[in-house]
Amino acid sequence: MTIAADAPQSRGAHPVYDMEGMDHSSAVEMEDARLSVFPKAQTRPVLWNVLLAMVALMLGGLPGIGQALERVGINLYNNDVVTAVLDENAAYYQGLTLHGVLLVIVFTFTFANGFITLATMRAYGRPMASTLMVQLAFALALLGTVLAGWTMLANEATVLFTFYPPLEAHTMFYLGAVLLVISTWVTLANIVMTHRQWAAANPGTRTPLMAFMAIMTYAMWAMASVGIAAEVLLLILPWKFGWTEGIDAQLARTLFWLTGHPIVYFWLLPAYISWYTMIPKQAGGRLFSDPVARFVFILFLLLSTPVGFHHQYTESGIPQWMKNIHGIATFAIFFPSMITAFSVVSALENGGRNRGGRGLFGWIWKLPWGNPALTAQLHAMLIFTLGGASGLINASQTVNLVVHNTAFIVGHFHMTIGAVALAYIGIAYWLIPYLTGNNLWGRKLALWQSWLWFVGMLLFARGQISAGLQGVPRRTAFADSVYRDFIDGLDVPNMLTAIGGSMMGLSGLFIFIVVVGTMMGLAVKNKEQLITVAETRVGATKRIWPWLDNYRMWVGIAILLVALAYIPFLVTYVPDGSSAVGAPFDLY
Amino acid sequence: MEMIHRYERFFLGSTLVILAIGLVAVISSFFVNDLELPSPVETIDPAELASTPPFDNPGVFQVGENEYDAVITAQSWAFVPGVIQVPAGSKVNFKIGSVDVVHGLIVHGTNVNLTIIPGQVAEATATFDEPGEFLFVCSEYCGILHHNMAGRVIVN
Ligand code: HEM
Ligand SMILES: [Cu+2]
Ligand SMILES: [Cu+2]
Numbered sequence: 208m209t210i211a212a213d214a215p216q217s218r219g220a221h222p223v224y225d226m227e228g229m230d231h232s233s234a235v236e237m238e239d240a241r242l243s244v245f246p247k248a249q250t251r252p253v254l255w256n257v258l259l260a261m262v263a264l265m266l267g268g269l270p271g272i273g274q275a276l277e278r279v280g281i282n283l284y285n286n287d288v289v290t291a292v293l294d295e296n297a298a299y300y301q302g303l304t305l306h307g308v309l310l311v312i313v314f315t316f317t318f319a320n321g322f323i324t325l326a327t328m329r330a331y332g333r334p335m336a337s338t339l340m341v342q343l344a345f346a347l348a349l350l351g352t353v354l355a356g357w358t359m360l361a362n363e364a365t366v367l368f369t370f371y372p373p374l375e376a377h378t379m380f381y382l383g384a385v386l387l388v389i390s391t392w393v394t395l396a397n398i399v400m401t402h403r404q405w406a407a408a409n410p411g412t413r414t415p416l417m418a419f420m421a422i423m424t425y426a427m428w429a430m431a432s433v434g435i436a437a438e439v440l441l442l443i444l445p446w447k448f449g450w451t452e453g454i455d456a457q458l459a460r461t462l463f464w465l466t467g468h469p470i471v472y473f474w475l476l477p478a479y480i481s482w483y484t485m486i487p488k489q490a491g492g493r494l495f496s497d498p499v500a501r502f503v504f505i506l507f508l509l510l511s512t513p514v515g516f517h518h519q520y521t522e523s524g525i526p527q528w529m530k531n532i533h534g535i536a537t538f539a540i541f542f543p544s545m546i547t548a549f550s551v552v553s554a555l556e557n558g559g560r561n562r563g564g565r566g567l568f569g570w571i572w573k574l575p576w577g578n579p580a581l582t583a584q585l586h587a588m589l590i591f592t593l594g595g596a597s598g599l600i601n602a603s604q605t606v607n608l609v610v611h612n613t614a615f616i617v618g619h620f621h622m623t624i625g626a627v628a629l630a631y632i633g634i635a636y637w638l639i640p641y642l643t644g645n646n647l648w649g650r651k652l653a654l655w656q657s658w659l660w661f662v663g664m665l666l667f668a669r670g671q672i673s674a675g676l677q678g679v680p681r682r683t684a685f686a687d688s689v690y691r692d693f694i695d696g697l698d699v700p701n702m703l704t705a706i707g708g709s710m711m712g713l714s715g716l717f718i719f720i721v722v723v724g725t726m727m728g729l730a731v732k733n734k735e736q737l738i739t740v741a742e743t744r745v746g747a748t749k750r751i752w753p754w755l756d757n758y759r760m761w762v763g764i765a766i767l768l769v770a771l772a773y774i775p776f777l778v779t780y781v782p783d784g785s786s787a788v789g790a791p792f793d794l795y
Numbered sequence: 796m797e798m799i800h801r802y803e804r805f806f807l808g809s810t811l812v813i814l815a816i817g818l819v820a821v822i823s824s825f826f827v828n829d830l831e832l833p834s835p836v837e838t839i840d841p842a843e844l845a846s847t848p849p850f851d852n853p854g855v856f857q858v859g860e861n862e863y864d865a866v867i868t869a870q871s872w873a874f875v876p877g878v879i880q881v882p883a884g885s886k887v888n889f890k891i892g893s894v895d896v897v898h899g900l901i902v903h904g905t906n907v908n909l910t911i912i913p914g915q916v917a918e919a920t921a922t923f924d925e926p927g928e929f930l931f932v933c934s935e936y937c938g939i940l941h942h943n944m945a946g947r948v949i950v951n
Contacts, residue, residue: 296939297939300936300938300939300941365939367936371896371897371935373895373896373897373913374896374897374936374937374938455914456896456897456912456913456914456915457912457914457915460897460912495800495803496799499799499803519910520832520833521832521833521899521908521909521910522833522910522912522915523833523834523835523836523909523910523912523915523916523917523918524835524912524914524915525834525835526834526835527831527832527834530832534821535818538814538817538818539814541810541814542807542810542811542814545806545807545810546803546807549802549803549806549807550803553800553802553803599817603817603820603821603824604821604825604832605821605824605825605828605830605906606821606824607908608830608832608906608907608908609906609908611908611934612899612901612908612910612934612935613901613934678901678903678930678932680899680901680932680933680934681934682935682936682941683932683936683941683942684941684942685942687942687943688942688943688945689942689943689945690930690932690945693930694903694930785838785914786838786839786840786841786913786914786915787840787914788840788841788842788913788914789842790842792871792895792896792938794871794895794896794937794938794939795938795939
């Protein structure tokens with residue numbers, strides 16, 4: 208097996224390895240080529256996943272433009288075309304529900320399922336254990352999307368993507384969400400089966416880094432998604448069917464956020480997998496350390512979930528001391544992202560220097576900025592840095608009282624998930640060519656797309672952050688509100704929101720054109736498409752930190768931490784503090 | 796071979812120091828600024844809220860020399876009462892419950908930021924030193940007229 212982790216390890220500390228890197232690069236490339244060929248029956252569903260993700264991105268992005276322009280009084284919601292599709296009275300919130308569900312459930316899940324399935328195959332150098340399950344995962348996600356999409360378009364589920372009870376949505380909406388979650392479980396099962404097959408065929412070999420990361424990402428998510436599954440299956444559906452007298456809104460939210468924070472790491476980690484294991488080589492460098500990268504993913508597995516109360520600081524059903532524990536754990540989860548920042552930037556510097564960059568910052572300009580796949584992900588890293596920093600603000604319990612549920616949060620998460628989305632787009636710029644055999648069409652346009660998104664996102668986020676600090680609530684049709692003229696200092700923020708949002712909208716149009724052009728095969732085909740995997744300077748031989756690969760132990764500790772974080776609430780709240788609401792409310 | 800480069804050790808060490816300073820700052824801010832997060836008060840079945848004291852009679856009540864209770868019910872899509880009048884220098888205890896879905900309460904110019912979950916009574920306190928008008932808004936989506944759910948604190 209030639210995989211990144213087993214690549215030659217001992218290198219001089221500095222530019223000497225340039226030469227060596229060049230020397231064996233053709234051998235590595237042949238190996239890449241050999242390991243990039245998989246059965247069509249499996250790569251085709253991967254492509255369908257990526258295309259479904261792109262459709263969700265396009266359709267989900269459209270209402271975003273309406274939401275941004277609404278801030279400056281440009282109302283697209285009474286436009287005839289819009290009212291033909293959306294309910295006249297509910298249009299803003301119906302659009303916002305579509306925006307949330309299509310972008311952060313459908314787009315992210317389908318992209319992750321597709322990309323991580325392929326990364327797993329590439330890491331092990333073998334097809335997935337079950338072709339049927341690759342297809343099944345896609346079919347479930349598609350069906351889930353159709354069900355949820357239909358209820359949202361019919362204005363039967365205008366409850367936003369958080370669907371907090373006792374607001375009520377159509378049963379098919381919840382079912383659609385459940386099917387989308389199940390598609391990720393099927394993907395996990397397939398990854399684990401593939402791992403077992405590989406392990407049986409390669410006794411004594413260490414799991415390749417990329418596969419290790421894939422397993423950790425999906426294991427973390429599978430554990431975390433139990434919260435939302437319990438909320439829907441044990442609380443919401445029985446209440447909808449009238450089997451239970453009522454529903455406890457506080458308990459339902461708590462289960463929702465048990466999943467709701469780790470879900471952001473489920474979105475983020477596929478991008479990190481690209482940044483750790485693919486980007487270094489795309490930038491001409493190597494990853495510094497394989498074991499440290501494994502350690503980072505273990506920290507994500509352990510710390511992503513016992514933090515959900517940081518979304519619930521303002522809820523009175525949860526005692527402060529429990530919130531404090533989750534608050535401290537939230538500070539801890541910042542740490543693996545800082546290790547990532549160091550590792551990724553050092554790999555980029557390595558690449559820039561290999562390409563002739565000199566001086567403290569000279570290497571930055573030598574990175575392959577002409578490659579849209581890389582540029583989009585570099586932009587994503589820059590945006591995400593600010594997103595992460597603003598997340599630390601939200602996590603600070605007392606400061607949270609200033610920003611919670613204001614537009615500030617909208618500014619924050621467009622710099623996190625909006626950055627992740629840009630990273631996915633960057634990945635798609637090589638993934639779609641790889642999966643179709645067509646070269647990327649419209650490279651210039653794709654570069655423009657990335658720059659527009661980058662600048663637009665920062666302007667938009669700045670606008671939302673300022674508006675939030677002036678007290679503008681999020682999830683609000685602001686221009687229609689009774690108080691739009693009673694809040695001062697919004698002229699500039701609203702303008703920034705609208706201008707930045709329009710730039711992102713234009714950027715979305717460019718994605719559409721590039722993807723369609725590439726799918727139609729408009730570009731001349733001139734070379735085999737590969738999946739690149741980075742080499743590491745410190746590889747993972749059997750001897751180095753072998754305890755890192757003890758999956759059972761890490762998953763066990765992760766479950767223990769979640770139990771410690773949630774059991775105090777469950778055992779005190781459910782018998783004493785709970786209070787059920789009888790009727791479901793349909794308020795749209 | 797060195798597993799963690801000394802630059803990286805320095806970078807990660809600094810990160811830990813920064814995080815620790817941040818955490819200490821947040822914890823101290825509770826004491827320095829005399830802040831509390833919303834905590835359990837009592838539970839009332841939302842269907843009974845309107846007939847359960849004090850919510851059977853929402854309004855503003857003087858409870859101390861410069862202290863008032865503002866008892867508010869939240870419902871789609873209004874706060875009752877929507878106007879709260881107090882003299883400058885008053886401490887106001889907001890006591891609020893929802894009769895239907897989840898609502899929120901953000902009072903401008905204060906640190907009051909509550910999620911009002913049906914079944915859970917929510918409480919927060921603010922002091923209004925300066926005369927003026929302070930907007931309060933519903934901060935949780937509660938249906939299609941959510942953006943019209945607001946009120947004012949008038950400080951004379
Ligand atoms: C054309 C680009 C985009 C624009 C102009 C835009 C604009 C907005 C605005 C103005 C809001 C706040 C609405 C409100 O609180 O009333 C919002 C919410 C949101 N956006 Fe975007 N957005 C864009 C792209 C994205 C992308 C790419 C993602 C994620 C992949 C995303 C995820 C979200 C989510 C999760 C919400 C919160 C929905 C909720 O509160 O229920 N947006 N967007
Ligand atoms: Cu979170
Ligand atoms: Cu509301």
